[in-house]
Amino acid sequence: MLLKRTIPVAIAFVVGLWFAIQYYVPTSFSERSLTWASNWAKILLGFAYILGLYSLVHVHWQKIRRGQPGYGYSLLVYVGLVGTLVLGLSGEVQTLVDIATGKAHHFADFQAYSTHDKPIPNFSSGFDWVYNYVFYPASATMFSILAFFIASAAYRTFRARTIEAAFLLIAAIIVMFGRVPIAAAVHRAIPDVADWIMANPNMAVKRAILIGISLGTIATSLRIIFGIERAYLGGD
Amino acid sequence: MDTQAQGDTTTTRGDRIFYVVLTLLFVGLSAWSLSGETGHRFTAPDGTVSWLPVGRGPAWETLGVLVAAGLTLALYSFLYKDNPFFKAAEHIYVGVGLGYSLVIAWFQYIKAELYFPLVKYWVRDGVQGQPDYLLIVPLVLGLFLLARFIRPLQWLSRWSFAFIIGFGSGVAIPNIIHANVLQQMQSSMAAIEFGNVWLAANALCALLGVVSVLVYFYFSVEHKGAIGVVSKIGIWFLMISFGASFGYTVMGRMALFVGRVQWLIEEWLRIPLSS
Numbered sequence: 488m489l490l491k492r493t494i495p496v497a498i499a500f501v502v503g504l505w506f507a508i509q510y511y512v513p514t515s516f517s518e519r520s521l522t523w524a525s526n527w528a529k530i531l532l533g534f535a536y537i538l539g540l541y542s543l544v545h546v547h548w549q550k551i552r553r554g555q556p557g558y559g560y561s562l563l564v565y566v567g568l569v570g571t572l573v574l575g576l577s578g579e580v581q582t583l584v585d586i587a588t589g590k591a592h593h594f595a596d597f598q599a600y601s602t603h604d605k606p607i608p609n610f611s612s613g614f615d616w617v618y619n620y621v622f623y624p625a626s627a628t629m630f631s632i633l634a635f636f637i638a639s640a641a642y643r644t645f646r647a648r649t650i651e652a653a654f655l656l657i658a659a660i661i662v663m664f665g666r667v668p669i670a671a672a673v674h675r676a677i678p679d680v681a682d683w684i685m686a687n688p689n690m691a692v693k694r695a696i697l698i699g700i701s702l703g704t705i706a707t708s709l710r711i712i713f714g715i716e717r718a719y720l721g722g723d
Numbered sequence: 724m725d726t727q728a729q730g731d732t733t734t735t736r737g738d739r740i741f742y743v744v745l746t747l748l749f750v751g752l753s754a755w756s757l758s759g760e761t762g763h764r765f766t767a768p769d770g771t772v773s774w775l776p777v778g779r780g781p782a783w784e785t786l787g788v789l790v791a792a793g794l795t796l797a798l799y800s801f802l803y804k805d806n807p808f809f810k811a812a813e814h815i816y817v818g819v820g821l822g823y824s825l826v827i828a829w830f831q832y833i834k835a836e837l838y839f840p841l842v843k844y845w846v847r848d849g850v851q852g853q854p855d856y857l858l859i860v861p862l863v864l865g866l867f868l869l870a871r872f873i874r875p876l877q878w879l880s881r882w883s884f885a886f887i888i889g890f891g892s893g894v895a896i897p898n899i900i901h902a903n904v905l906q907q908m909q910s911s912m913a914a915i916e917f918g919n920v921w922l923a924a925n926a927l928c929a930l931l932g933v934v935s936v937l938v939y940f941y942f943s944v945e946h947k948g949a950i951g952v953v954s955k956i957g958i959w960f961l962m963i964s965f966g967a968s969f970g971y972t973v974m975g976r977m978a979l980f981v982g983r984v985q986w987l988i989e990e991w992l993r994i995p996l997s998s
Contacts, residue, residue, distance in 0.1 A: 490878065491878040491881065492881075494882065494885075495881040495882055495884070495885035496885070498882060498885040498886055498889055499885040499886075499888055499889035499892070500889065501889070502885075502886055502889035502890050502893060503888075503889035503890070503892045503893035504893065505893060506889075506890055506893030506894045507892075507893040507894075507896045507897060509893075510894075510897030510898070510901075511897065521894075523857060524890050526836050526858075526861070527858075527860060527861035527864070527886075527890075528887060528890055528891075529831075529832045529836050530832055530833065530836050530837050530858070530861040530862070530865055531861055531864055531865055531868060531883060531886070531887055532828065532832055533828045533829065533831075533832030533833040533836075533837070533865070534833075534865035534866075534868045534869060534883075535868060536824060536825050536828040537868075537869060538868065538869075538871060539821065539824075540821060540825060541872065543817070543821055557810070560810050560811060560813075560814040561814065563811055563814040563815050563818065564814045564815075564817050564818040565818060566815065566818060567814070567815040567816070567817065567818025567819040567820075567822060568818035568819070568821055568822045569818075569822070570818075570819070570822070571818070571819050571821075571822025571823055571825075571826065572822045572825060572826065575822065575823070575825075575826030575829075576826060576829065579829070579834075586846060586847065614826065616783060616787055617819060617822075617823070618823065619787060619791075620786075620787030620788065620790050620791040621790060621791070621794065621815070621816075621819050622816075622819050622820060622823050624791040624794055624795055624983070624986075625794050625795075625798060625812065625815075625816040625819070625820075626816075626820075627979050627982065627983055628794070628795045628798040628799065628983055629798060629816065630976060630979050631976055631977075631979035631980035631982075631983055632798065632799065632801060632802065633976050634973055634976030634977045634979070634980050635802055635980075637969070637972065637973050637976065638973055641969065641973070650959075651958055651959065651962045652962070654959055654962040654963050654966065655962040655963070655965050655966035655969075656966060657966065658962070658963040658964075658965075658966030658967045658970065659966035659967065659969045659970040659973075660966075660970070661970070662966070662967045662969075662970030662971055662974070663970040663973055663974055666970070666971075666974040667974075681970075683925075684963065684967045685967055685971065686925075687925050687928050687929055687932070688928060688929075688932050688960055688963045688964060688967070689963065689964045689967040689968065690929060690932075691911070691928065691929040691930075691931070691932025691933050691936070691960060691964075692932055692933075692936050692960050692961055692963070692964035693964065694907045694910070694911060694929070694932075694933050695932065695933045695934075695936035695937050695940075695957075696936065697903050697907055698903065698904055698907055698908070698933070698937065699937065699940050700903075701899045701900075701903035701904050702904065704895055704899055705895070705896055705899055705900065705904075707892075708891075708892035708893070708895050708896050709892075709896070711888055711889070711892045712889065712892050712893065719881075719884050719885070719888045720881050720884070720885075721881070
């Protein structure tokens with residue numbers, strides 16, 4: 488009980504309270520402590536990625552092991568993952584081998600970053616290739632596909648049945664139309680109206696929602712610090 | 724997408740025709756673009772792009788363009804319906820995305836923040852300087868995080884989570900009060916300039932929007948009388964904002980789509996769109 492519940496709650500209390508107060512006590516020690524903790528959080532984030540890796544690998548391994556329908560696609564996840572890791576970390580493996588054997592190896596010299604600890608100017612590594620020709624195009628395409636689904640959903644659901652729905656519809660049409668060059672050709676005020684909607688009513692609502700979310704976040708943070716909210720500890 | 728993927732597994736004759744046409748389209752257009760005199764795409768160290776005859780230039784960039792074009796077409800094929808091309812591209816993307824994040828996490832978080840200042844001194848000989856022993860704390864907490872894989876020691880990961888959650892909560896309180904509450908309230912109230920009617924009207928509009936939306940979300944009093952009127956105005960503001968956000972999002976995604984199509988035409992098919 489002490490190790491499993493009391494100490495974690497105490498850690499959250501001490502760390503949370505310290506960093507809530509630290510902002511208002513700007514001594515050199517408190518500022519250094521913020522720098523330390525920020526770096527520590529980054530390191531923990533790095534370790535957390537390993538948990539994510541395990542989760543994805545485990546899910547797809549179960550599909551492959553059981554021969555579930557579509558398990559071939561899970562193999563493609565492995566191809567993408569292993570390929571990217573090999574290209575990105577082969578230099579690190581080379582460095583490890585160099586340290587272990589005491590001799591310099593060159594099997595990963597095509598990777599600029601890791602073998603030399605810093606990027607070489609104008610050197611395009613295999614990892615860059617994966618980013619430029621696989622990751623970036625796929626990301627941009629995935630996000631752009633959503634334009635069609637959002638537009639299609641809007642076409643089916645947008646109906647100006649009430650005055651509120653009419654406001655929503657008109658604002659959406661003005662902002663969409665105001666963002667294309669032909670709008671200024673139709674009437675030069677349309678892009679200005681679209682900009683005005685974004686900069687005034689829209690910004691006011693975003694501001695109000697941000698204030699509401701922030702008050703909720705502060706309340707939740709206080710509940711965590713004082714041990715009222717313990718969902719992060721999980722079960723038992 | 725998952726629901727559709729699981730529920731729609733039959734392949735019709737129309738689907739097969741679509742797969743064949745898509746494959747032929749990709750192979751045919753790729754062959755056509757490669758058959759030109761321009762050859763391989765080559766980016767010089769100074770950033771200038773040139774085309775070298777096939778067999779004389781580095782083939783990696785050409786291969787990359789073909790891979791990217793294939794992935795783009797495969798992902799857009801989802802607009803017809805869920806299909807094997809889309810699923811294959813989607814799964815490759817998931818694997819590459821995680822691999823990319825892991826490599827970045829290694830270089831930016833673990834290597835930069837832990838290996839160089841601490842571990843390097845242990846594993847390499849003759850390194851100048853002093854190790855930062857304070858980093859043993861996050862190293863231990865990181866190992867505790869990995870204890871989730873060992874059932875009897877799973878509870879150790881709670882200490883790491885407690886640190887992350889406590890730190891995040893503690894840092895959030897003053898920063899959010901300052902940036903998201905006080906500064907937003909100040910900007911809402913202090914910007915009214917009565918010397919300029921247009922600016923004053925805009926500032927009053929923003930103030931009315933902030934107040935009315937906050938009143939709409941205040942559920943501790945019944946929305947009747949004056950409160951009801953203000954909250955009704957808040958709903959109008961919310962609807963305008965939702966519409967504007969929707970339009971803005973659609974146009975943002977459209978810009979991405981236009982960018983992809985432009986890329987396909989210029990880089991894959993090598994048809995210059997601008998001089």
